[in-house]
Amino acid sequence: MAARANVLSRHAPGRAPLRLFNQAPLARQWQPSSLLRSPNVRLASTTPEAASETASKAAAETTKEVKETAKEVKRGTRSAGSRFKRYAYGTTFALLSGVGYLYFTDTRASAHQYLVPPLIRTIWTDAEDAHHAGLKALQTLYPLGLHPRERGDPDGAGDLRITVFGHSLDNPIGISAGLDKNAWIPDPLFALGPAIVEVGGITPKPQAGNPLPRVFRVTSQEGLINRCGLNSEGADSVAARLRQRVREYAYQIGFGLGPDAEQAVLDGAAGVPPGSLAAGRLMCVQVAKNKNTPDTDIEAVKDDYVYCVDRLAKYADVIVVNVSSPNTPGLRSLQRVEPLTRILTGVVAAAKSADRKTKPAVMVKVSPDEDTKEQMSGICDAVWESGVDGVIVGNTTKSRPAPLPRGYIMPTHEQETLLETGGYSGPQLFDKTLGMVAKYRKMLDQGPRIAPKEEKPEAKALAAAAGEAPETTTAEKIGSGAKEVASQVSSAFSEVKVADPTENVTTSPDDLTEMAPVVKAPTPSAAEEVAGDRSPYSHVSKEIWATGGVTNGKQALQLLNAGASVAMVYTTMVFNGSGAVTKIKNQMRQEIKKE
Structure with missing residues (x-):
């Protein structure tokens, strides 16, 4: 061995001698020194117990990792399920919202008749509070596009089309004044389907009307009693609102803003009536006198009406003169021939002076209580003499019609309600309205009465000389x-040349007959x-519009056949909801198909 070591040392001169014995294991040689110094590191070969413990820990860690992985998978599955549920719920909600929107904004929906009106009566027990709530709702919903409207263009077929004052209207149904007293919601009302909307009545100066409460329901009869007393914001305030409406419309159609754009719309450049701002529609503005204007001073009363017309006429397609409200003292006395003629003459002159190319028509609204032949004839005389274009037959009545159906005994509280002061409106007025329309049609078709002339x-x-029997009067x-x-x-008689006695002229009766023009x-x-x-x-045929007691399409057709060109509604909308106009028009179509 020593010889071998010497040999190796001879082959590697200058090197340290190799250590062949007590050499550390090769694996240990390559371990980091830090691990070798760590007391926590134990080699698997140390003891069996340590190896077992290490294996247990490794198994526990593996199990933990598997569980965590399983949890993550489970969480992922749950997350996917939650996302699917949320998507399904969102889709369902969107679909239901869309269907609900289409349903509740359609005037054909039965909810507008059977759900909304009873709910409103339950929430707002006072009728006028309910009225204000409904008005505010339409005013709020319309700009958002959430208002009820007539869908599907049912008037497009033209089966109900009429012509009034030279305008072709989509249908013969209108909404009477009182629903929108101060022209806050004419456009939402047009959306419900009528061809005519009447706003007002509007007085020259603002007035609060009569004390509250002043509107009462007679639910079993679907009737109302009101003694509002023409509460109004005044002509100037309403005129400003209507002016803003026209200017906004002018801006929407690209005419711009300002007075020039407004005037262009009023002059017809937009191709729509300047009042309704919609083809096939007309907007009426009803005017009245202030309560404190003495009815005995006819000139002052006329000035009240003219004041309103001067400010409102250019924003109206039709001016309606209200001389028939039962809740303004002395107003109905203005329906006598002389005062009515003076008032209407002033209104017609003011309407013709409206600052636009086409002038508004003028109609007078008469009371159903002025129903004697003498009273009606006097009103017709005033209409012809003043140049008014037509008559709106009907308003609320001071009388209390018998309940419907015949023999029905009303509840005690409703019998007490009937004792309230004010004008009554409801289905019970229809028969009277129908009769008065027929009478006015006959009288107006006869033309103006002519006083006997000598x-x-x-x-x-x-x-x-001609041997003719003397006739009583030319008329x-x-x-x-x-x-x-x-x-x-x-003039024909005055133009006949009478023979001069100084002239030697002989004239036979035949010659006189030839000389006189044929009358x-x-x-x-x-x-x-x-x-x-x-x-x-x-x-020549003065327009007649009818209002009072209309609740269905058959009644509307009866009024048209009696001589009216338009049937107007109000009270039925209170009890049958915003779909009342659509319902009446559909019933009219059904009745026409039966004939």
């Missing part, structure tokens, strides 16, 4: 003709010329 002596001499001779024709008759009975065309001279609309 014939000139020359005409009497000619008639005597009787021409019947119920127009005044223009009567004046032609008088023909008045024809509708002649009367039409009369109406054309007095009115901006060339028609």
